[in-house]
Amino acid sequence: MTTPAESTGTPGHQPETGLRADAERNRERILAAARRLYAAQGLCVSMAAVAREADVGKATLSRRFATREDLVTAVFADRMDGYAAAVTEALADPDAWHGFTGYIQAVCAMQAADRGFADVLTMTFPAAKALEARRAGAYEGFLRLIDRAKDTGHLRADFVPEDLVILLMANAGVVAATGDDAPDAWRRLVGHMLRSYATPGAPLPPPAGAPAPTALYRAMVRLSRTGGDVS
Structure with missing residues (x-):
């Protein structure tokens, strides 16, 4: 009992x-x-x-x-899935140039929404194999997206994959520097970069407006107080 x-x-x-x-x-x-x-x-x-x-x-x-890599992988697994899905969606667009520009905007928007993810996209984590596998898959898709966009005649022939890395680094810096003072400043940067990637006459999304001078001034004051450290 x-x-x-x-x-x-x-x-x-x-x-x-x-x-x-x-x-x-x-x-x-x-x-x-x-x-x-x-x-x-x-x-x-x-x-x-x-x-x-x-x-x-x-x-x-x-x-x-x-490890830190284990934590980063767990935190950003869903976001990396979204990053990979953005490539798949862009490749499915029957208008290859529209798919390309939409993908650039989507990825930069992901960065703007989460500073941690902005860092993830501009760093590598060799020990985080699942995270890096998702990144590699997205990269392969982006290579196909570039080829399709060039075939339309709207993407410059000298555009290379590394240009996206440069854009993501620049965008991460803008997102961190402007913060809540000018949260949409990144859209202006992305618009200018898309124009630099396009051939003359290529259709482009409407340009984003410039941030208000007072908003940028507040961001500059904040940076001066932190010695330019945006981390």
């Missing part, structure tokens, strides 16, 4: 199902904290800062995510 003590288990001992539930809750708290910090500050955030934001110990964080 089972006694009450036997049915409830050893005093102070948490059943395995409870331990699993606690572990999952901690994992979700860590991911939510990392998403908030990365989105606001970029990938410069330390693992210790993530642990504090999640209100867990460093040991708990390291059990869930042994």
